[in-house]
Amino acid sequence: MLDTPEAVVEALRANHDRPHGLQRTVTAEELVEAAEAFEKPDTLVTALIELMTAYVFTGEHRKAPVAFARLLKLWDSAPESFSQWEAHQVFWSFKWVTTSLLQVPEMPLATVQGWVDQMRDRYEKAGHGMQPVAAMRYHIALHTGLGVDDAYDLWATRPRTELSDCEACETRHFALRQVAAGEDADALDTWQPVFGHVQTCAEEPQASQAQALLPLLRLGRTDEARSHHLTGYRRVRGNTGMQEEVGLHLEFCALSRNEGRGLEILAENRPLFEATGAPLAHLHFLTGVEVLLARLVEDGHADTPVAGPPGRNWTADGLLAHVRAEADRLAAAFDARNGTSAIGDRRAARLARRPLLDEPLPLGLRASVGRTPAAGASTVPPTRTTATAPEVPEDFVELVREARRMARVGHPGDTRLWSRIEERLADGSAAHDDRLGPEDLLRAELAEQRGYVLTRKDRDAEAIAELERAAVLYEGVGMPWHALSARSRALAWATASGATEGSAPPDAEAVRSGLDEILREAERLKTEAPFTGEAPGEGEAVAGEDAALGRRLAYLAVLYSRTFAAYQEVVRTFPEVSAAALERFEESTGTMRAEAERLSLPHHVAHVRQFVAEVAGRRGDMALAEAELRAALEDNETAERPWRNGRPRALLAQFLLARQEPAEAMELLHRAIADAVRYDDADFPMAPTYSLLGHASTHLGDTAGAVRHLSEAAARFDQDGAADEATGVRLQLADVLGRSGQQADAVAVLESVLSDEASASIGARPLAQARLNLARGLRELEEHLAAAEEFLRLADTVAGWEDPGSILTLVAAEAATTLALAGRWHAADTAYERALAAHAEAPHPPLITHMMREFARLTMAAREAEGLDAALEHLTRADALLAAVPEDTEDFAVWYESGEVHYRRARVLAEADRFPEALAEAEAAIAAHERGGEEGEVPRAEAVRIAALIEGNGLGRIEEAAARLVTAAARCRKAGLPEAAEILDALRQDYRTRARS
Numbered sequence: 001m002l003d004t005p006e007a008v009v010e011a012l013r014a015n016h017d018r019p020h021g022l023q024r025t026v027t028a029e030e031l032v033e034a035a036e037a038f039e040k041p042d043t044l045v046t047a048l049i050e051l052m053t054a055y056v057f058t059g060e061h062r063k064a065p066v067a068f069a070r071l072l073k074l075w076d077s078a079p080e081s082f083s084q085w086e087a088h089q090v091f092w093s094f095k096w097v098t099t100s101l102l103q104v105p106e107m108p109l110a111t112v113q114g115w116v117d118q119m120r121d122r123y124e125k126a127g128h129g130m131q132p133v134a135a136m137r138y139h140i141a142l143h144t145g146l147g148v149d150d151a152y153d154l155w156a157t158r159p160r161t162e163l164s165d166c167e168a169c170e171t172r173h174f175a176l177r178q179v180a181a182g183e184d185a186d187a188l189d190t191w192q193p194v195f196g197h198v199q200t201c202a203e204e205p206q207a208s209q210a211q212a213l214l215p216l217l218r219l220g221r222t223d224e225a226r227s228h229h230l231t232g233y234r235r236v237r238g239n240t241g242m243q244e245e246v247g248l249h250l251e252f253c254a255l256s257r258n259e260g261r262g263l264e265i266l267a268e269n270r271p272l273f274e275a276t277g278a279p280l281a282h283l284h285f286l287t288g289v290e291v292l293l294a295r296l297v298e299d300g301h302a303d304t305p306v307a308g309p310p311g312r313n314w315t316a317d318g319l320l321a322h323v324r325a326e327a328d329r330l331a332a333a334f335d336a337r338n339g340t341s342a343i344g345d346r347r348a349a350r351l352a353r354r355p356l357l358d359e360p361l362p363l364g365l366r367a368s369v370g371r372t373p374a375a376g377a378s379t380v381p382p383t384r385t386t387a388t389a390p391e392v393p394e395d396f397v398e399l400v401r402e403a404r405r406m407a408r409v410g411h412p413g414d415t416r417l418w419s420r421i422e423e424r425l426a427d428g429s430a431a432h433d434d435r436l437g438p439e440d441l442l443r444a445e446l447a448e449q450r451g452y453v454l455t456r457k458d459r460d461a462e463a464i465a466e467l468e469r470a471a472v473l474y475e476g477v478g479m480p481w482h483a484l485s486a487r488s489r490a491l492a493w494a495t496a497s498g499a500t501e502g503s504a505p506p507d508a509e510a511v512r513s514g515l516d517e518i519l520r521e522a523e524r525l526k527t528e529a530p531f532t533g534e535a536p537g538e539g540e541a542v543a544g545e546d547a548a549l550g551r552r553l554a555y556l557a558v559l560y561s562r563t564f565a566a567y568q569e570v571v572r573t574f575p576e577v578s579a580a581a582l583e584r585f586e587e588s589t590g591t592m593r594a595e596a597e598r599l600s601l602p603h604h605v606a607h608v609r610q611f612v613a614e615v616a617g618r619r620g621d622m623a624l625a626e627a628e629l630r631a632a633l634e635d636n637e638t639a640e641r642p643w644r645n646g647r648p649r650a651l652l653a654q655f656l657l658a659r660q661e662p663a664e665a666m667e668l669l670h671r672a673i674a675d676a677v678r679y680d681d682a683d684f685p686m687a688p689t690y691s692l693l694g695h696a697s698t699h700l701g702d703t704a705g706a707v708r709h710l711s712e713a714a715a716r717f718d719q720d721g722a723a724d725e726a727t728g729v730r731l732q733l734a735d736v737l738g739r740s741g742q743q744a745d746a747v748a749v750l751e752s753v754l755s756d757e758a759s760a761s762i763g764a765r766p767l768a769q770a771r772l773n774l775a776r777g778l779r780e781l782e783e784h785l786a787a788a789e790e791f792l793r794l795a796d797t798v799a800g801w802e803d804p805g806s807i808l809t810l811v812a813a814e815a816a817t818t819l820a821l822a823g824r825w826h827a828a829d830t831a832y833e834r835a836l837a838a839h840a841e842a843p844h845p846p847l848i849t850h851m852m853r854e855f856a857r858l859t860m861a862a863r864e865a866e867g868l869d870a871a872l873e874h875l876t877r878a879d880a881l882l883a884a885v886p887e888d889t890e891d892f893a894v895w896y897e898s899g900e901v902h903y904r905r906a907r908v909l910a911e912a913d914r915f916p917e918a919l920a921e922a923e924a925a926i927a928a929h930e931r932g933g934e935e936g937e938v939p940r941a942e943a944v945r946i947a948a949l950i951e952g953n954g955l956g957r958i959e960e961a962a963a964r965l966v967t968a969a970a971r972c973r974k975a976g977l978p979e980a981a982e983i984l985d986a987l988r989q990d991y992r993t994r995a996r997s
Contacts, residue, residue, distance in 0.1 A: 002034040005043040012050050017823075020057040020241060028054040032067075041074055041081035048074070049089050052096065057202065059240040060277040061100035068097045091128060091163055094119040098136045102143050103280040105333035112140060129161035135170075145342030152177065168194050168204035176211060184215035195228075203242070206235035210245035213252040217356040223704050225256070226363055226711065231744035234751075237268050240275040247288025254292040255353060257360040259299075262292040267307035274309060279330055280343075286327040287347050293320040294351065362711035364733050364745075365752040366718070366726065392420050396430040400442065407445075408550070410603070412643055412681035418449040437477070444473030448486055455493055456683055457721075464490045480525055481554035488518045488561035495568040508569060512584070515562045522558050525551075556604045559592040567611045574618055585615065603639035606632035610648055617655055625655050643679035646672040650689050657692065662699035669693045687716035691729050694736070703740040707733065724761045727753055731762075731770055743777045750774040764801070768794060772811065775818070784822035791815030792831070806847075809838040813851040820858045828855075845885050849897045852878040853904045860911055871908045875901055895936065899928030903943050906950065915954035922947035934975065941980040944968040945987060952991050962991040 002008050012031055018024040028051040035047040048071040055064040074081065075090050082090065098119065101112045120133045134155040141151035156174070164170065171194050178187035193199040194208045209232030216225035233249045236242040246269050253262030266289065276282055296304055296316040308314035308322065327347065334343040393399045399421060406414035421442075424430035432439045447470035454463035467490035474483035491514045494507075566585040573581050589608050596604035609632035617625040629652040636644040649672040653665035669692055676684035690713035697705035710733040717726035730753045737746035750770060753762075762770065771794045778787035795811045798804045812835035819828035832855065839848045856871040878901045887894050902925035909918035922943055929940035944964060952961030965988035972981035 002031070005035070005038045005040045008034050008038075008043055009046060012046055016050060020054065020239070022058070022240075025051075025054040025058050025060065041078040042083075045071065045074055045081050045086055049086060049093075052089075052093055055277075056096050056100070057241045058277075059243060059275055059281055061103040061279075061281075062277050064100040065097050068093050088163075091123065091126065094122070095132055095136060095163075095165070099139065100278075102140065103278045105279055105330065105337045107337070109140075109144070109337055109339070116140070123163070128163055129159065131155065131158040131161050132163045132165070134158050135165060138173075143342065144338040145340045145345075166199070166201040166204075168199035168201045168208075171199055172204065172208045172211065175208065179211070179215055184219050187215055188212060188219070188221075206232045207242070207245055210236065210248040210252075213248060214255065214353075214356070217252070217256060217361075222357075222361050223708060225252070226361060226707075227742065227745050229363065230365070230748035231742075233265065234744065234748055237265070238271065240272065240277070243272055243275060243278065243281040244284035246272060247285035250285075250288035251291045251350065251353075254295040255356045257355050257357055258363060259292065259296055259301075261363060261365060263296075263304075263306055266292065270307045270310060280334065283327055283330040283334070283343070283347070286323050286330070287350050290320065290323050290327060291350060291353065293317075293323065295355070360715065362708070362715040364707070364711035364714055364730060364749050366714075366730065366755070392417060396421075396424060397433050397435050399424075399430075400436050404445070408553070410641060410644065412676075412679055412683060415449070415452070415682050416680060418446065422446055422449075440473045441477045441479070444470045444477070444479075444482070444486075447473065451486075451489075452683075460493060464493055467493070481522075481551045484518050484522055484525070485554040485557040485561075488515060488558045491515050491518070492561035492564045492568075495565045511565055515558075515565055518558055519562060522555055526555070552599050552601065556592070556596060556599070556601055559588070559595055560604065560607060563588040563592050563608065563611055567615065570615055571618075577619070585611075601639070602635040603641045603644055606635035606639070606644060606648065609635065610651065613648075613651060613655075617651075622655055622659060626652065629655070643675060643681060646675045646681060646684050649675075650685070650692065653692055653696070657695055657699065660699070662696040666693065666696040666700065669696060687713050687720055687722065687725065687729075689713075690716060691732075694729070694732065698736055703736060703742075706736045707742075707745075710736065727762060731766065734770070734773060738773060738777060743780045747774060747777040747781060750777065764797075768798060768807070771797075772814075775814070779814075779818050779821070784818055785824070788815060788818040788822050788824065788827070791818055795831075795834070804838075804842070806838075806842040806844040809835060809842050809844040810847050812838050813844075813847045817851050817854045817858075820855060820862075823862060825862070845881060845892060846897060848881060849878045849901065852881075853900060856904050856908055860908055868908065868912045872905070875905045875908070893932060893935070895928050895931040896939065899925045899932075899936070899939055899943065902928055903939070903946065906943075906946055910946075910950050910954060913954070915950055919947060919950045919955065922950055937972070937975045937977060938980060941968060941972050941977065941984065945984060948984075948987060948991075958991045958995050962988050962995070965991070 002011060008031055011027075011034075015024055015027045015031065018027075028047070032044070032047040032051050035044040038044075048067055051067045052064060052071065055061070055067060071090060071093070075087075079087075094115075098112065098116055101107045101115060116133060116136045119136065120130065123130065123133055134151070138148075138151040138155040141148045160167075160170075165173075171190060175187040175190040178184075178190060191208055191212055194205045195212075197205065209228040213225055213228055213232075216222070216228065229249060229252055232245070236245040236249070239246070246265070250262050250265055253259060253265065272282075272285055293306070293316050296302070296306075297320055302315065302317035304316045306314050306316050306319050308319040314322075331344045331347050335341050393402055399417060403414050403417035403421060406417065421430075425432075425446075432442060436442060447466045451463040451466035451470065454460075454466060467486045471483040471486040471490070474480070474486060491511050495511050563585075566581070566588040569581040570577055570585045589612055593605055593608040596602070596608065609628040613625040613628035613632070616622075616628065629648045632648045633645050633652075636642060636648075649668040653668040653672070656662070656665040656668070669689055672684075673686065673689055673693075675681070676686065676689075690709045694706045694710035694713060697703075697709055710729055714726045714729045714733065717723075717729060730749055734746045734749040734753070737743070737749065750773060754767075754770060754774060771790055775787045775790035775794065778784075778790060791811055792815050795808065795815055798808045798811055801807075812831055816828050816831035816835050819825075819831055822828075832851065835848060835851060839845075852874045856874040859871045859874065860867045878897075882894060882898050882901065885892065885894055902921045906918045906921035906925060909915075909921060925943035926940055926947065929936035929943055932939070945968075948961040948965050948968075951964065952958045965984045969981045969984040969988065972978070972984065
């Protein structure tokens with residue numbers, strides 16, 4: 001009940017602790033109405049200042065000047081009702097009102113300038129410096145485009161005052177001026193205090209992070225751009241007071257070719273379409289939306305469903321027209337008010353920007369909103385790497401001949417040519433030519449190629465059907481060797497369909513029988529058409545091909561198929577390999593190796609070596625695996641087929657990583673990727689290779705490289721439709737980010753992974769670990785309420801496990817502490833008791849004593865009436881818990897926990913001015929850590945520091961405290977702890993100085 005001024009003030013205090021948003025603003029308006037009922041202007045002053053703050057930080061700039069006018073009237077009529085802080089807020093709010101008036105195009109420019117004149121007069125009368133006034137004149141000049149240089153000089157050359165904008169905001173404006181001048185690198189240097197968190201405020205660093213996105217992209221500093229997007233966007237999403245920044249993130253997504261991510265941001269910020277309280281900021285938001293939508297429409301995705309203003313369904317082109325009309329109207333209104341074209345010109349410049357990257361910048365995030373392919377567009381995603389694509393001849397005959405030549409030597413670039421051949425036949429721009437041999441030959445080749453493409457998409461049944469169709473066609477044109485090759489591959493691929501370790505092969509005996517029959521037929525054909533000389537008919541069909549080489553390759557293809565099938569059978573029997581399967585594998589690899597060597601086809605020897613290496617690696621024979629792979633690389637070079645080296649290099653790198661040799665592994669992986677790009681190998685496993693690169697970078701301590709490569713791997717797994725693999729990589733990415741201290745980035749990635757749809761495929765334990773990491777990350781970012789919600793959700797999940805063990809104790813304890821940090825004490829007390837109950841079932845003393853110590857610390861600060869008694873009670877319970885634990889308990893240092901309880905009690909008692917008891921507890925902490933030997937030296941030094949502070953500051957025994965510090969510092973130096981010694985010496989020096997004075 002708001003029936004007394006005191007009740008209103010208490011409600012104002014509670015409302016001030018809420019995050020900015022609609023609830024806080026509406027409550028502030030209600031509290032102003034309640035304050036007006038009392039004849040106490042000081043209550044109304046406090047309420048109006050709270051309302052002004054709410055309006056400014058939620059983007060209600062139309063309303064802010066009205067509230068300030070009422071406040072200024074009270075200032076003039078009852079200045080004694082203002083506290084010193086509130087008086088400061090009156091002068092500070094002049095700046096807010098100026099920027100608010102600029103935000104509204106209906107407000108005449110003369111009125112805005114007149115307001116700044118009044119600000120100058122009042123500042124001058126009150127004896128305040130003029131730098132804030134000069135700042136407002138600069139903002140007006142920048143807005144209108146008139147007299148900008150002079151206004152900047154008048155502002156930037158004046159000394160700061162207590163009413164100047166915070167340093168972080170001023171730094172942003174200095175940097176933005178450099179960006180406007182095309183000095184991106186200098187601007188980013190200027191921004192460093194903000195990005196390094198040396199200068200911060202309620203709007204920073206997130207405002208500057210949004211503004212810096214495009215300068216970073218333009219300079220190629222994509223790692224920083226990625227990080228600024230991940231961390232900055234989280235702090236502005238859904239915030240009506242930061243519409244401009246949301247628009248900049250949308251523009252970044254469009255210009256970094258992350259349109260899918262942009263659509264997701266659009267969906268998350270749908271309410272901003274109706275947030276019109278700050279028209280200029282709304283215009284900036286709409287312009288960012290327009291940049292994104294224009295990219296989509298230009299790329300042929302006009303019909304893509306998108307999120308727009310509530311009340312109807314939107315497509316990209318429909319929303320683009322709506323947004324463009326509204327933004328044009330707003331820009332015209334501002335230019336009409338200002339008498340210049342500055343606003344419209346800046347808007348036009350943004351809309352004219354083109355993507356700054358050739359490929360999407362991997363963000364490490366899962367984009368939950370996709371794009372609908374344009375009508376007639378291929379559903380196959382383009383390669384993310386710009387390859388050195390083979391030249392595509394315009395002449396159809398030459399095109400087919402070049403594809404055949406590349407296929408004959410096994411060049412992976414033939415895939416693009418075969419695709420082009422099929423496209424031209426389908427669209428009628430080409431027809432079969434008799435110079436190419438029988439038409440069914442080309443049909444067979446295209447069927448074979450379709451089979452290869454389908455198997456890459458894991459559409460094995462369709463792929464096998466295409467190969468069988470190719471075999472029939474090859475037989476029809478008198479090419480039995482090609483037919484045998486196609487049939488053998490079809491059988492071999494059947495063994496790989498759904499192959500996983502421990503699974504049974506589909507009709508393995510029939511596959512082996514079929515392959516043996518094909519081999520017997522191949523041996524028969526060898527007697528009819530030797531591998532030297534031309535074979536009647538087949539040489540004519542291939543139109544000039546070396547038929548003997550073709551037969552040799554087909555024969556080796558049959559042997560390869562047998563080896564592949566045997567390899568798959570071995571894989572299926574891991575980890576305990578079937579003796580029969582291993583025998584068949586060794587026989588098939590031995591036969592293929594011998595024949596490949598006899599026929600001088602070293603690249604087929606390399607194939608055998610890869611199979612042998614993979615099996616050897618799985619069985620733990622790393623020396624054999626490495627030797628075979630290095631020999632395979634030499635075989636491919638001998639055969640002049642360097643495009644075949646990507647896979648053995650990647651596999652060798654994997655083995656080297658397992659052997660903790662990341663440097664060479666990284667070199668091999670980079671070369672493998674480079675070759676895949678160089679030779680246009682669309683079949684190369686880019687995503688797993690980038691994942692391995694991420695691991696190698698982590699081992700080498702290159703966090704930036706690890707983040708870059710893991711982000712790329714996740715994006716490529718997405719592109720390949722491998723959602724589970726993408727999720728796994730993102731969990732690894734979040735772990736790397738978290739361990740390197742980039743918690744905001746890690747949290748952004750985890751939030752993306754743990755969306756309902758994405759988390760469905762994660763196992764229960766990995767999912768729990770991911771949620772625990774997210775909760776801890778949120779807590780580290782001081783988003784305590786969100787962290788507590790994650791902890792509680794996780795506790796409920798773990799409680800449902802058949803055997804949660806001490807995990808439930810851990811989660812419940814962390815939930816309790818985090819709820820206390822969030823100030824939700826009733827829920828915190830409930831979680832506290834839940835943690836104790838879990839501990840009774842599955843003990844975890846360190847977690848529980850840490851929780852109790854944290855409750856003691858937080859209780860003293862938050863529970864004024866009962867703080868001391870409640871804090872001491874928590875520590876008494878900690879003593880009792882530790883007393884029940886044997887001193888020699890394995891993996892649990894009782895001495896440390898006991899010392900930390902004494903340490904916390906010393907600080908609690910010192911805060912209550914009970915200094916003699918506090919000193920006794922500090923000395924008990926020192927004694928407890930003494931029992932820890934070398935491990936106890938660091939916490940012991942901290943306990944000595946606290947004891948000295950209590951003794952010197954609390955009890956006034958400065959000489960005794962200094963003597964204590966001298967002894968402790970010497971001990972630290974002897975223990976090899978120079979930093980601890982310096983801290984103790986600094987405190988001792990302070991005491992000595994005080995003693996002399």
